[in-house]
Amino acid sequence: MSLSKKHQPVLLEETVNYLAVKKGHYYLDATFGRGGHSQAILEQGGLVIALDFDQEAIEVGQENFKEAIAHNKLTLVKENFKNLEAVINNLAKTQDINLAGILFDFGTSTEQLTSSKRGFSFNAQDNDILDMRMDQDLGVKAGDLLIVLSEKQLTQVLAEYGGERQARQIAKAVGKVKRDQPDSLHYSKTLMQIVERVKGGRLGKLHPATKTLQALRIAVNDELNNIELALPTAFELLQKSDAIDKRLLCIAFHEGEDRLVKRFFKKTADQNLAKLLTKKAITASEEELKNNPRARSAKLRALAI
Ligand SMILES: C[S@@+](CC[C@H](N)C(=O)[O-])C[C@H]1O[C@@H](n2cnc3c(N)ncnc32)[C@H](O)[C@@H]1O
Numbered sequence: 001m002s003l004s005k006k007h008q009p010v011l012l013e014e015t016v017n018y019l020a021v022k023k024g025h026y027y028l029d030a031t032f033g034r035g036g037h038s039q040a041i042l043e044q045g046g047l048v049i050a051l052d053f054d055q056e057a058i059e060v061g062q063e064n065f066k067e068a069i070a071h072n073k074l075t076l077v078k079e080n081f082k083n084l085e086a087v088i089n090n091l092a093k094t095q096d097i098n099l100a101g102i103l104f105d106f107g108t109s110t111e112q113l114t115s116s117k118r119g120f121s122f123n124a125q126d127n128d129i130l131d132m133r134m135d136q137d138l139g140v141k142a143g144d145l146l147i148v149l150s151e152k153q154l155t156q157v158l159a160e161y162g163g164e165r166q167a168r169q170i171a172k173a174v175g176k177v178k179r180d181q182p183d184s185l186h187y188s189k190t191l192m193q194i195v196e197r198v199k200g201g202r203l204g205k206l207h208p209a210t211k212t213l214q215a216l217r218i219a220v221n222d223e224l225n226n227i228e229l230a231l232p233t234a235f236e237l238l239q240k241s242d243a244i245d246k247r248l249l250c251i252a253f254h255e256g257e258d259r260l261v262k263r264f265f266k267k268t269a270d271q272n273l274a275k276l277l278t279k280k281a282i283t284a285s286e287e288e289l290k291n292n293p294r295a296r297s298a299k300l301r302a303l304a305i
Contacts, residue, residue, distance in 0.1 A: 007110040009036025010295040011251060014282050015103065018302035019247050021046040025100035028088070028237075030081040030230065033109040035061050038074060041103075047073050049097075051087060053080045053135035054112065080135065082229040088237055100243040102234045105251040106227065108134065108217065110294065116188075119143075120217060122207045124188030132213075132220045142216040143186035151175040161224075161256060162215030169198045170212060214254065224256055231264045238305045239273070248274075248303040252281075258299050265303050277302040 009015075015037055019027065023045030029038045032050035034057070041048050048068075052058055058078045068074035079087050081104065091097060112134060113120045119131030119142060130143035140148075149157065151171045158167035173194045177185060184190040192209055199208040218224060231250075238246040250265075252258035258281065269276040281299035288295050 005110060005114050007034040007036065008292045008294070009033075009040070010105070010292065010298040011282060011284060011288070011300045012036065012040055014300055015105075015249060015251070016040050016044060018249055018277060018282075018300070019046075019101045019103065020245065022100050022243070024098075025243055026097045027100060028084065028102040028234075029105075030084060030102060030234070031105045032057055032061055032076065033105065034111065035065060037103055037105060038065070042068055042073055046100075049075045049077070049087070049091060051077050051079045051081050051084065053078060053137075054109075055136050056111070057109065060111075080226060082226045082233075084230060085233045085237060097241075098243045099237060099241040099246070101247040101249070102238060103249045103251075104227070104230070104234075106223070106257045107253045119188050120213065121188070122192060122209055122213070124192055126187070126189060128188045129186055130188045130191055130216075132217045134221050138220065140220060141186075142191075142220050145216060145219060146174050146185045146191070147178060147182055157219045158212055158215045160215070161218040162211035162213075163255070164211040164215060166198055170195055173198050218256065224260065227257060227260050231260065235264075235268060235274070235303075235305070246305045247277075248305060249300065251298050251300050253297050253299075258301075261301050265301055268303065268305075273305070275304045277304050 021041055021044035025046055027041045027046045027048050029048055029050040032038055032052040038048045038050050055078055058076055061076050065074050069076065077087050088097060108120060112118050116123060116125055116128045119129050130141065132142040154171040154174060155167045158164040158170055177190065177194060195209040195212050234248055238248055250261040252261055265276055268274040278301045281301050284295035284298055
């Protein structure tokens with residue numbers, strides 16, 4: 001099955017239902033991407049403040065959502081969602097923000113994943129840099145990480161963030177290339193060749209470097225730390241808001257992300273600070289999977305505050 005190169009928002013209907021969008025209320029879309037979820041909130045009459053730390057996502061959004069921005073229905077901000085409180089406080093200086101919901105749709109967009117220039121792709125050309133920064137202002141690219149991390153540290157990253165069983169062997173093979181030709185590690189192709197040498201070719205649908213790339217992406221963008229910082233902040237902002245029946249929604253794509261969400265949601269529900277709306281995570285329907293196989297690992301959890 002060929003995959004679309006345009007990002008398709010996952011669990012869209014479910015997200016809109018759980019957000020229970022109220023007309024004229026504000027919603028924070030913490031991960032704007034190509035704006036699929038923001039668009040759906042706007043269509044329901046909600047007002048959207050959207051963040052993304054990828055400059056390209058912001059620029060495309062400014063173009064595609066010109067009208068909503070001009071009519072003050074959408075405010076787009078290039079910012080890491082771990083700083084969402086500062087963004088809201090800043091906007092609240094000039095407007096009354098009755099925040100009724102916050103949505104996180106973690107991970108990467110299809111455009112980030114499939115552009116060989118961004119360094120997330122398996123199909124690397126000879127000179128494609130192993131970059132993987134979603135936020136172009138970050139200082140360290142994935143290739144730099146391969147060079148600065150010790151074999152032991154790299155093993156840990158690959159095992160913990162990627163669940164890669166051959167983490168140690170891959171880290172060892174990277175270590176050997178680092179000694180012989182360190183500069184080659186700045187290129188995606190070198191890493192693909194190393195992983196293919198260690199693991200062999202494609203097994204079934206998964207590319208052998210899938211877990212390695214996931215692990216490096218998480219490390220480069222400090223993804224789990226950002227989530228851990230943002231969840232309590234988002235929750236407190238909603239607690240403080242005057243709106244009624246506020247919602248906090250998270251869509252996770254791998255175990256590491258989902259574990260943080262599950263744990264945080266359970267803690268607030270156990271303390272009677274919120275009501276857990278999804279006892280079990282919501283996953284994509286067969287219908288959605290037919291049109292968007294990338295939704296396969298998506299898990300939606302929702303909290304009412
Ligand atoms: C899965 S995509 C979101 C797709 C979006 N819901 C849509 O329908 O188009 C995730 C987006 O979140 C952004 N992102 C990931 N971590 C972020 C962070 N800590 N702060 C801000 N944006 C982040 C990525 O750059 C990416 O564009």
